[in-house]
Amino acid sequence: MSTNMCARGHILHPLGLTHPIYVARYNYLNEHVIVVTRHYDEDLLARLRMLDDIRWLFTRGGMSHFLELKEHTYRDLTLEFLSKLHI
Numbered sequence: 001m002s003t004n005m006c007a008r009g010h011i012l013h014p015l016g017l018t019h020p021i022y023v024a025r026y027n028y029l030n031e032h033v034i035v036v037t038r039h040y041d042e043d044l045l046a047r048l049r050m051l052d053d054i055r056w057l058f059t060r061g062g063m064s065h066f067l068e069l070k071e072h073t074y075r076d077l078t079l080e081f082l083s084k085l086h087i
Helices: 003-007 020-030 042-047 051-060 075-084
Strands: none
Touching: 020 075, 042 051
């Protein structure tokens, strides 16, 4: 971060959010508890013979990196998604 940005009070957001509305939404959501979500079960999907199909769908949809994540809840990703969601 440049010295000029610090002098003017600009602080980089932890997720790189720059739009004031997204930052405000993130800050609001960040103050609340995020309930643990489930992740896919590779063993179960393999037994159901669906694992290859799931991998294909995630890869085809450009989301294959999510298959590598093994945490129960992806707090930063969830907050970023919800901060930018428009319904």
